[in-house]
Amino acid sequence: MDEQKETLQRIVSTLANKNDEIHNFIDMLNQTIRNVQVNSSKVIRELDEEFDALYSVLDEMKGTMANAIQQERAHKIKALHNQLSQCGNALESSEELLELAARTLNIMDPTEFSKAARQIKDRVTMASAFRISLKPSISDSMTHLMVDFSLERHALQALRFLPVPKAPEIDIAACLVADNCITVSWRMPEEDSRVDHFVLEYRKTNFDGFARVKDEQPWEVIDYIKDTEYTLSGLKFDKKYMNVRVQACNKAVAGEYSDPVTLETKAFVFNLDNTSSHLNLKVEDTYVEWEPTGGKGQEKVKGKENKGRSGAPSPKRTSIGTRPTAKGSRDRFTGESYTVLGDTTIESGQHYWEVRAQKDCKSYSVGVTYKNLGKFDQLGKTNSSWCIHINNWLQSTFSAKHNNKSKTLDIPIPDRIGVYCNFDGGQLMFYNANSKELLYAFRTKFTQPLLPGFMIWCGGLSVSTGLQVPSAVKTLQKSENGLNSSTCSLNSVAQ
Numbered sequence: 001m002d003e004q005k006e007t008l009q010r011i012v013s014t015l016a017n018k019n020d021e022i023h024n025f026i027d028m029l030n031q032t033i034r035n036v037q038v039n040s041s042k043v044i045r046e047l048d049e050e051f052d053a054l055y056s057v058l059d060e061m062k063g064t065m066a067n068a069i070q071q072e073r074a075h076k077i078k079a080l081h082n083q084l085s086q087c088g089n090a091l092e093s094s095e096e097l098l099e100l101a102a103r104t105l106n107i108m109d110p111t112e113f114s115k116a117a118r119q120i121k122d123r124v125t126m127a128s129a130f131r132i133s134l135k136p137s138i139s140d141s142m143t144h145l146m147v148d149f150s151l152e153r154h155a156l157q158a159l160r161f162l163p164v165p166k167a168p169e170i171d172i173a174a175c176l177v178a179d180n181c182i183t184v185s186w187r188m189p190e191e192d193s194r195v196d197h198f199v200l201e202y203r204k205t206n207f208d209g210f211a212r213v214k215d216e217q218p219w220e221v222i223d224y225i226k227d228t229e230y231t232l233s234g235l236k237f238d239k240k241y242m243n244v245r246v247q248a249c250n251k252a253v254a255g256e257y258s259d260p261v262t263l264e265t266k267a268f269v270f271n272l273d274n275t276s277s278h279l280n281l282k283v284e285d286t287y288v289e290w291e292p293t294g295g296k297g298q299e300k301v302k303g304k305e306n307k308g309r310s311g312a313p314s315p316k317r318t319s320i321g322t323r324p325t326a327k328g329s330r331d332r333f334t335g336e337s338y339t340v341l342g343d344t345t346i347e348s349g350q351h352y353w354e355v356r357a358q359k360d361c362k363s364y365s366v367g368v369t370y371k372n373l374g375k376f377d378q379l380g381k382t383n384s385s386w387c388i389h390i391n392n393w394l395q396s397t398f399s400a401k402h403n404n405k406s407k408t409l410d411i412p413i414p415d416r417i418g419v420y421c422n423f424d425g426g427q428l429m430f431y432n433a434n435s436k437e438l439l440y441a442f443r444t445k446f447t448q449p450l451l452p453g454f455m456i457w458c459g460g461l462s463v464s465t466g467l468q469v470p471s472a473v474k475t476l477q478k479s480e481n482g483l484n485s486s487t488c489s490l491n492s493v494a495q
Contacts, residue, residue: 065145065147068145069142069145072142072145073142075138076138076139076140079137079138080136080137080138082137083133083136083137083138086128086132087132087134089128090127090128090129090131090132091129093127093128093129094127094129097120097123097124097127100120100123101120104116104117104120161252162194162250162251162252162253163194163250164253164255164256165188165192165194165195165247165248165249165250165253165254165255166188166189166190166192166248166255166256167189167247167248167255167256167257167258167259168186168187168188168189168198168228168246168247168248168258169186169187169188169189169258169259170184170185170186170244170245170246170258170259170261171185171186171187172261174229175244175261175263177242177263177264177265177468178468178471179468179470179471180233180234180235180236180237180267180466180467180468181231181232181233181234181235182202182231182232182235182242182244182263182265183229183230183231183232184200184202184229184230184231184232184244184246184261185228185229186198186228186229186246186258187228188228188248192248192250194250194251195248195249195250196249196250196251197223197224197225197226197249198225198226198227198228198230198246198247198248198249199221199222199223199224199225199246199247199249199254200221200222200225200230200232200244200245200246201219201220201221201222201244201245201246201247201257202219202220202222202232202242202243202244202245203217203218203219203220203242203243204217204238204239204241204242204243204265205217205239205240205241205242205243205262206239206240206241207241208240208241208262208264219245235265236465236466236467237265237266237267237269237466237467237468238267238269238465238466239265240264240265240266241262241263241264241265242262242263242265243260243261243262243263244260244261244263245257245258245259245260245261246258265468266468267352267465267466267467267468268344268346268351268352268353268465268466268467269344269465269466270342270343270344270353270452270465271285271286271342271343271344271465272284272285272286272287272288272340272341272342272343272454272463273340273341273342273343274340275332276330276331276332276333276340276341277332277333277339277340277341278332278333278334278337278338278339278340279332279334280292280293280338281338281339281340281456283340286462286463286464286465287460287461287462287463288340288454288456288460288461288463289358289456289459289460289461290338290456290457290458290459290460330371330375331375332375333375333376334375334376335375335376336376336378337374337375337376337377337378337455338455338456338457339373339377339378339379339453339454339455340453340454340456341369341373341451341452341453341454342451342452342453344451344452345371345449345450345451346368346421346423346449346450346451346452347423347449347450348423348424349422349423349424350420350421350422350423350424350425350469351420351421351423351469352418352419352420352421352467352468352469352470352473353418353419353452353463353464353465353467354416354417354418354419354433354463354464354467355416355417355419355454355461355462355463355464356415356416356417356433356461356462356464357390357415357459357460357461357462358459358460358461360458360459361390361392361456361458361459361460361461362391362392362393362457362458362459363389363390363391363392363393363455363456363457363458363459364389364390364454364455364456364457364459364461365378365379365380365387365388365389365390365401365453365454365455365456366387366388366417366419366430366453366454366461367379367380367385367386367387367388367401367419367428367452367453368385368386368387368419368421368428368450368451368452368453369382369384369385369386369450369451369453370384370385370448370449370450370451371448371449371451372384372448373385373453378455379401379453379454379455380400380401380402380403380404380406381401381403381404382403382404383402383403384448385402385453386400386401386402386428386442386444387400387401387402387453387455388400388401388409388417388430388439388440389401389406389455390413393458396413398410398411398413400430400440400442402442407440409439409440411439414432414433414434414435414439415434416432416433416434417430417431417432417433417439418430418431418432418433418436418470418473419431419452420469420473420477421450422477423446423450426443426444426445426446427441427442427443427477428441428442428443428444429441429442429473429477431473431476436470436472436473436476438476
């Protein structure tokens with residue numbers, strides 16, 4: 001009986017779930033019916049508006065053309081009335097002369113008759129009846145104002161609902177990924193004059209494919225694009241790839257999306273490691289700020305935590321896209337080493353990031369280091385760290401540091417510094433991030449994984465990651481054929 005009851009309970013649960021599915025489907029169908037009613041009413045209103053607009057145009061054109069006919073009629077009638085008036089005057093004058101000539105014929109006196117005859121002859125010569133045209137000055141034809149709308153009628157009879165635009169085709173060869181910008185180019189499979197605009201959608205992903213997964217980010221939308229090319233600028237490349245797709249829209253509807261295209265957006269992404277940063281530093285993702293009382297009363301507790309920590313790291317599950325991390329694997333910096341490191345190591349390739357200091361920042365350093373930097377060590381004062389240092393305390397100084405050696409840089413201090421690291425090529429270069437002017441370059445042989453490093457005292461630093469190596473930096477790097485002797489004095493082959 002218990003087994004039957006358990007079976008029945010499973011059946012009841014299955015039926016209940018199925019009933020819920022059916023109820024949800026019914027709700028969806030009812031909502032779809034309501035949507036159909038609302039949308040059909042909307043398109044009927046729009047249809048009425050379009051036909052009303054068409055009627056308005058036809059009425060306006062009819063009025064304009066009828067007015068032209070009326071003006072032509074008035075012009076012709078006026079001209080004919082003028083000619084009719086001239087003929088009446090000529091006829092009246094001619095009849096008067098005719099009557100005068102008849103009376104003259106009855107004159108018996110030869111002298112008087114001759115005189116009267118000459119007068120009549122002179123008047124006849126000047127009579128308007130012999131000078132007016134007896135042909136109508138205006139034709140009665142109005143055929144030049146006739147119309148034939150047979151073509152227009154055929155066009156109106158051919159009116160149909162707007163066709164759905166076809167899916168555009170993204171031209172992968174014309175797409176460009178550079179300087180944290182993506183230029184997407186596409187074309188229509190065939191000419192479509194009804195296309196009004198395009199919609200571009202994009203989303204970041206760590207998957208090299210088109211299939212959507214549950215944790216995938218939603219599409220970002222750029223609407224009302226008139227051209228067949230668009231550039232997404234100011235992007236942060238914190239994922240390996242970018243999916244893009246395009247759809248064409250006419251006045252009424254949007255067409256199908258193009259096949260999605262996946263573009264590689266590889267860049268160096270890291271956060272600041274707050275597990276090993278100095279206790280006087282307040283660290284939040286990519287921002288660090290010095291706090292004078294931040295570590296008081298906490299060092300003893302943290303010391304106990306460090307003693308209780310096992311030296312061997314616990315195994316971690318990894319997946320595609322997991323970045324090498326150094327987080328939680330070292331003691332906190334202490335003493336006067338107000339240091340915080342990045343949480344992601346550099347083991348190969350070319351990478352770039354930028355740093356901006358607060359205006360009131362008194363002292364800070366930006367560079368790279370091996371993982372073996374001691375908790376009391378400062379950037380640039382060991383043979384395993386390289387940096388540039390800015391000191392705004394009392395007077396401003398700008399210098400490059402390595403292995404406890406310093407080189408003063410007699411150049412203006414930029415408000416934003418770009419760091420370029422070519423691990424395989426042994427190059428560490430610092431740039432004015434605004435002008436891309438080279439500030440200083442180290443050349444060495446990196447033999448261990450590197451970590452971005454930062455020191456800060458009295459102020460704060462903002463770090464920008466997810467940046468590609470700028471095209472201008474690549475150009476400068478290629479043209480950098482050698483370093484001057486003063487720069488080489490700080491270079492080393494790291495052991």
